[in-house]
Amino acid sequence: QVHLVESGGASVQPGGSLRLSCAASGSIFSINVMGWYRQAPGKERELVASIANSGNRNFADSVKGRFTISRDDAKKTVYLQMNSLKPEDTAVYYCNIWDLETGNEYWGQGTQVTVSS
Numbered sequence: 001q002v003h004l005v006e007s008g009g010a011s012v013q014p015g016g017s018l019r020l021s022c023a024a025s026g027s028i029f030s031i032n033v034m035g036w037y038r039q040a041p042g043k044e045r046e047l048v049a050s051i052a053n054s055g056n057r058n059f060a061d062s063v064k065g066r067f068t069i070s071r072d073d074a075k076k077t078v079y080l081q082m083n084s085l086k087p088e089d090t091a092v093y094y095c096n097i098w099d100l101e102t103g104n105e106y107w108g109q110g111t112q113v114t115v116s117s
Contacts, residue, residue, distance in 0.1 A: 002026035003024070003106075004022055004097065004107065004108035005023050005025075005109075006109065006110065006111040007020070007022075007023075009093060009111030009113050011114040011116065012115055013107065013116070014087060014115055015084060016085050017083045018029075018074040018079050018081060018082045018093075019082070020093055020113075021082070022034070022077060023077045024077070024106070027088050029099050030073070032099045032100055033098045034078035034095070035047060035048070035058075035095050035096045036048040036093055037093070038089075038091035038092065039091055040088075043091075048093070049063065049080060051069045051071050053068065053073070062088070063083060066083050067081065067082050067083070068080075069081075080112070086115060087115050089113060090115050091113060092112050093112075094107055094108055096109045
């Protein structure tokens, strides 16, 4: 059983920064994609950023140049560094791991990010 625990969500002012972390427990095969999604009230969940075990990264256009994603496979942890935050970044952020060997997909419980003055 794989369990994901996110941390780092908070309330910040526009222009501020936050770092989200997501630690996985349980057995995950090495070929996988780790990512962050977000869901704002009344909107669908959307991909924010992802990083494959190969190091390939993918970002939503709305966060390019402001957010970075990294992973530490030894710790089974993925990070999302968010800079120059905007009010439209306000959402619940979810961690996701897609195990490419089994096809299984895992989700965290979500962490709230609020950007407001």
